[in-house]
Amino acid sequence: MKRIISILIENKPGALARVVGLFHQRGYNIETLNVGPVFDGSYSRMTVTTRGSENDVEQITKQINKIIDVIKVSDLTEGEHHEYEFIMVKFKHNEKIQKILKKLNGRIHEKNKHAIVMSAWSTSSDIEIAIKAIGKANLFEIVRSGSIGLHEGEKVLKI
Amino acid sequence: MKLSGGDLLLRALKEEGVKFIFGYPGGAALHIYDSIFKQKACDHILVRHEQGATHAADGYSRATGKPGVALVTSGPGATNAITGLATAYMDSIPLVVISGQVQSHLIGTDSFQETDMIGISRPIVKHSFIVQNTQDIPRIIQEAFHIATTGRPGPVVIDIPKDKTDPSKLYEYKKPKEVSLRSYQPRVLPHPGQIKKACKNILSAERPVIYAGGGVILGNAHKELMALNKLLKAPVTNTLMGLGVYPAKDKYFMGMLGMHGTYQANMAMHNADVIIAIGARFDDRITNTPSLFAPNARIIHIDVDPASISKIINADIPIVGQVKESLNALIKEIKRSKIKIDTEALESWNQQIAQWREKHGLDHELYLKKNKSQMILPQVVVQELYHATNGNAWVTSDVGQHQMFVAQYYHFNKPRRWVNSGGLGTMGFGLPAAMGVKLAFPKDEVVCVTGEGSIQMCIQELSTCLQYNLPIKIININNEALGMVRQWQDMNYGGRHSASTYSDSLPNFVKLAESYGHIGMKVTKKEDLKKTLDKAFSMKDRLVFVDVYVDPNEHVYPMLVAPNGSMKDMWIKKNIKA
Numbered sequence: 001m002k003r004i005i006s007i008l009i010e011n012k013p014g015a016l017a018r019v020v021g022l023f024h025q026r027g028y029n030i031e032t033l034n035v036g037p038v039f040d041g042s043y044s045r046m047t048v049t050t051r052g053s054e055n056d057v058e059q060i061t062k063q064i065n066k067i068i069d070v071i072k073v074s075d076l077t078e079g080e081h082h083e084y085e086f087i088m089v090k091f092k093h094n095e096k097i098q099k100i101l102k103k104l105n106g107r108i109h110e111k112n113k114h115a116i117v118m119s120a121w122s123t124s125s126d127i128e129i130a131i132k133a134i135g136k137a138n139l140f141e142i143v144r145s146g147s148i149g150l151h152e153g154e155k156v157l158k159i
Numbered sequence: 160m161k162l163s164g165g166d167l168l169l170r171a172l173k174e175e176g177v178k179f180i181f182g183y184p185g186g187a188a189l190h191i192y193d194s195i196f197k198q199k200a201c202d203h204i205l206v207r208h209e210q211g212a213t214h215a216a217d218g219y220s221r222a223t224g225k226p227g228v229a230l231v232t233s234g235p236g237a238t239n240a241i242t243g244l245a246t247a248y249m250d251s252i253p254l255v256v257i258s259g260q261v262q263s264h265l266i267g268t269d270s271f272q273e274t275d276m277i278g279i280s281r282p283i284v285k286h287s288f289i290v291q292n293t294q295d296i297p298r299i300i301q302e303a304f305h306i307a308t309t310g311r312p313g314p315v316v317i318d319i320p321k322d323k324t325d326p327s328k329l330y331e332y333k334k335p336k337e338v339s340l341r342s343y344q345p346r347v348l349p350h351p352g353q354i355k356k357a358c359k360n361i362l363s364a365e366r367p368v369i370y371a372g373g374g375v376i377l378g379n380a381h382k383e384l385m386a387l388n389k390l391l392k393a394p395v396t397n398t399l400m401g402l403g404v405y406p407a408k409d410k411y412f413m414g415m416l417g418m419h420g421t422y423q424a425n426m427a428m429h430n431a432d433v434i435i436a437i438g439a440r441f442d443d444r445i446t447n448t449p450s451l452f453a454p455n456a457r458i459i460h461i462d463v464d465p466a467s468i469s470k471i472i473n474a475d476i477p478i479v480g481q482v483k484e485s486l487n488a489l490i491k492e493i494k495r496s497k498i499k500i501d502t503e504a505l506e507s508w509n510q511q512i513a514q515w516r517e518k519h520g521l522d523h524e525l526y527l528k529k530n531k532s533q534m535i536l537p538q539v540v541v542q543e544l545y546h547a548t549n550g551n552a553w554v555t556s557d558v559g560q561h562q563m564f565v566a567q568y569y570h571f572n573k574p575r576r577w578v579n580s581g582g583l584g585t586m587g588f589g590l591p592a593a594m595g596v597k598l599a600f601p602k603d604e605v606v607c608v609t610g611e612g613s614i615q616m617c618i619q620e621l622s623t624c625l626q627y628n629l630p631i632k633i634i635n636i637n638n639e640a641l642g643m644v645r646q647w648q649d650m651n652y653g654g655r656h657s658a659s660t661y662s663d664s665l666p667n668f669v670k671l672a673e674s675y676g677h678i679g680m681k682v683t684k685k686e687d688l689k690k691t692l693d694k695a696f697s698m699k700d701r702l703v704f705v706d707v708y709v710d711p712n713e714h715v716y717p718m719l720v721a722p723n724g725s726m727k728d729m730w731i732k733k734n735i736k737a
Contacts, residue, residue: 010342013289014277025282055469062466068286068306071342159341 002031003057004076004083004149007046008157010069011037018067019046026063028052032085032124032146043071045157047148049124072157076149083149085124087131090117092138100130115140161329164293165194168257168324170332171300173200177228179219179598180204181212185232186272187259190324201228204598204627207619209236211591213243214617217252218555218592221578223599224379226253226307233259234272237318238279242585245283247314249582250400251377253307254314255300260289262322276318285313293323297334305338310345311464312377347463349480349488357435357459357476358492364433365504367393370416373400373581374438374462378482381405381574384437387486390493392505394512396424398439400581403571413512414521417445419563419715422519422729422737423512428453429727430511436460438482441471442582451725461485519717519731521567534710535685537561537636541568544606544634547692552604552632553596555579557589557613560642563715565608587616590633594620597629604632604696611637611665611706621675624702632695633704635668638711646714650730672704682707 009015016035023030028050035046050060057075064073076083091097092115098106104120104127111117120130124147131142151157162170168191172180181204184192195203206212209231216227227247231240237258247254260266261273277287286306288299296319303315361367369391375384381404388395388411395405396416405412414421416428428434434456439445446452449471460467460474461482468477478485522528526542541564544552550570555578556562562579571577578596580588593607614635624631638645639662648656669679678701682691688707695703720728720736731737 014281014287017278018281021281059466059470066311066464066466068340068343 001051001053002077003050003052004081004147005048005050005057005061005064006074006076006149006157007048007064007070008038008072009044009046009067010071011042011044012069015044015069016046018069019048019064022063022067023048023050023060026060028056028060032144034146034148047146049147071159074151074157076151079155080152081149082152083123083147084121085127085147086119086121086145087127087142088117088119089134089142090115090140091134092140094138097134097138100133104130162332163190163194163326163329164290164296164319164324165191165326166197167293167296167330167332168300168319169194169198169201171297171334172228173198175300175304176225177201179216179595180228180230181206181215181219181595182230183209183212183232183236185236185259187233187261187321188230188236190321190326191230191257191259191319193326194324203230204594204623206591206623208617209239210242210587211594211617211620211623213240213254213256214246214585214588214591215595215620216254216256217243217247217588218578218595219599220247220252220254220595221592222553222575222596224575226255226304227595229254229256231256231258232272233261233276234274236272237274237276241279241283242587244280244314244316246580246583246585246588248283248285250373250580251312252314253312255303255307255317256314257317257319260318260320263320264322266320276316280316283314284316287316287318289318290320290323293328294330294333296323297332301334302338302340305340306343347480349461349478349485351488353476353478354485354488354492357478357489358496359498360433360457360459360476361391361435362493362496362498362500365501366430366432366508367391367435367505368427368431368433369393369395369405369435369437370398370428370439371395371401371404371437372398372439375401375404375482376438376574378438378463380438380483380486383483383486383490387490387493390490391500392509393435394427394509396420396427398442398445398581399566399579401439402566402577404574406572407570408572411509413516415566416726417442418719419567419717421516421521421567422717422731423515425717425719425726425729426515427512429725431456433457433459436462436474437486438462440467443471446471447719447721447724447726447728451723453726519737523568532710533685535682535688535707537564537638537709537713538568540634540636540688540707540709541565541608543689543692544608545569547689547696548604548606552576552606553578553600555589555593555596555605555607557609557616558584558586559610559613560638560646560713560715561608561610561613561636564636567715586613589613590617590620590631593631594623594627594629597631598627606632606634608634608636610642611635611639611668612641615666618671621672621677621702621704625676628700630698630700630702633702635704635706637665637668637706637708638713639665639708640711642711643715645711649714668704668706672702677702677704679704679706
């Protein structure tokens with residue numbers, strides 16, 4: 001089962017490597033990874049998606065929690081949550097692709113005789129479906145932000 | 160007064176109470192070595208290989224409970240320290256390892272003796288620091304010691320680029336009054352509700368077992384463990400790492416459990432209705448096949464590290480907390496509880512264990528028995544050693560059959576007396592670890608029990624022992640083969656001894672010891688064993704290397720049957736399954 005793990009961590013050199021290394025070390029795979037500074041910039045918020053059973057995820061979150069630089073860890077998939085992913089796509093003029101992306105909050109950023117550059121965002125399952133529908137023909141490149149997410153309601157990740 | 164980075168470091172180490180630094184100099188560490196020369200608070204012990212430095216610091220820590228300190232240079236100095244770091248990490252030993260690094264502006268340029276120590280050591284340290292500003296050195300040292308010694312202890316690396324210890328750049332010595340890390344709060348107290356649940360289960364148990372590991376030693380909770388079992392009178396087993404935390408002479412002690420544990424300890428675990436796991440982590444060398452583990456037991460698991468709980472075996476009652484506080488809370492709760500222990504059930508459980516012991520228990524009087532073979536049994540060497548040292552020695556070991564024989568036959572009655580690499584199983588650990596122990600306790604008898612395979616992995620430290628006058632006794636149980644490898648080859652590979660023998664090319668250990676300036680003794684005959692050991696131990700101020708040739712065909716038993724076995728499935732003797 002797909003899991004979304006949210007991590008609040010010190011924004012220090014090497015901190016990201018400690019989290020990423022741990023997944024490999026403990027035999028788990030990272031599917032997507034997103035990270036950026038938050039609050040006063042001395043913290044980073046990471047979102048990692050992975051696959052595993054409940055036991056696996058319990059073990060992963062416990063192990064991540066042991067990393068000295070990690071402040072909080074939470075499995076978003078444990079409860080109700082919001083989750084989105086942002087993509088950018090460069091493709092040859094093509095009505096079908098434009099239509100698909102428009103449905104996912106799509107925006108055109110560049111249009112010239114060679115290509116169109118668009119962005120879009122939606123839940124990662126919608127994004128997955130869209131990517132399949134776009135297919136390989138006419139597609140130059142695609143980049144994904146990886147999932148980001150928050151707990152629903154009052155639950156938050158902070159000190 | 161303003162100080163250089165090196166002087167800041169040495170002052171910070173002094174303030175942490177560091178007595179010994181085990182190390183080896185080199186280019187990137189030379190400024191630090193100059194600072195060492197100028198001070199008196201910390202003694203530097205010059206080892207002969209950086210692996211020896213980390214193991215010696217580790218041995219010192221295991222014996223004293225204080226953090227061990229090692230200092231190495233960049234590049235090969237740092238990589239040579241890796242095995243020692245991994246050894247300490249697996250057994251949760253607090254170490255602070257300081258590595259020199261190339262100058263900041265050279266980092267990333269593949270400069271001479273450059274290696275990414277932080278990257279290489281990342282998976283085998285509790286935490287690591289790289290010094291970016293010299294004035295941070297005192298704070299970093301303080302944080303490193305705090306992290307290494309609190310919560311579940313472990314090794315910490317501090318990588319210091321050479322320019323950060325430049326003697327011409329001076330700074331004020333400043334550090335916070337106390338450590339405050341917003342991302343690290345290691346002190347956890349047990350949940351009262353969980354303690355209540357545990358108490359209820361323990362008191363209504365008919366077949367309880369206390370399974371105590373190295374965490375009880377690390378948490379300095381041996382007295383609390385004793386106090387708990389004064390109330391419970393339950394059978395107790397210790398892991399390899401836990402030996403000594405519960406006195407071996409106590410009538411409720413069943414010996415070690417697991418792969419080479421005693422028959423009664425393994426049978427008791429398998430048949431228990433409540434297992435009280437304390438500071439132990441259900442290692443694969445304990446549980447055998449996890450799905451077949453203790454089928455009828457409720458598991459109470461006390462550990463300071465929540466990640467250890469329900470990792471291998473699901474805990475019915477997890478208790479996350481310091482061992483000492485948790486045991487104290489449990490004792491209080493038991494005293495307060497109205498539930499009466501079923502003494503009748505417990506009595507018959509203890510009788511059952513006595514029967515198991517009678518049936519297949521270890522023979523602790525092998526040394527008194529006559530048999531026709533002229534060969535010395537390795538088990539007898541350990542039994543004679545036990546008597547020659549009145550059971551009072553600090554014993555370090557390497558890894559393999561000899562290690563298991565010590566665990567089985569040397570009865571440890573005090574915690575910390577048994578120093579071995581349990582988790583990583585590092586050959587070469589024993590001799591440098593013994594140096595650390597001997598420096599901590601110079602008046603006590605320190606013995607390194609080793610094998611002719613292991614000892615050759617760190618043999619160079621014999622030179623260190625001469626330089627610092629460390630009269631350790633080395634008992635080399637020599638079977639002219641990598642004994643444990645050979646045992647597995649005998650049992651699982653049709654006796655094909657692939658790359659496990661070298662009898663035609665072993666060194667003359669007596670001459671080797673002598674060339675390092677020590678005493679060497681060789682024993683090949685049974686009748687010479689006791690008197691040679693007595694003679695060796697009478698030489699108080701000399702390192703004596705006793706090379707004892709033993710029966711190479713001996714195997715370590717019991718041995719859990721694998722794969723697909725449970726804890727009740729054991730080889731008791733060659734070709735005999737229980």
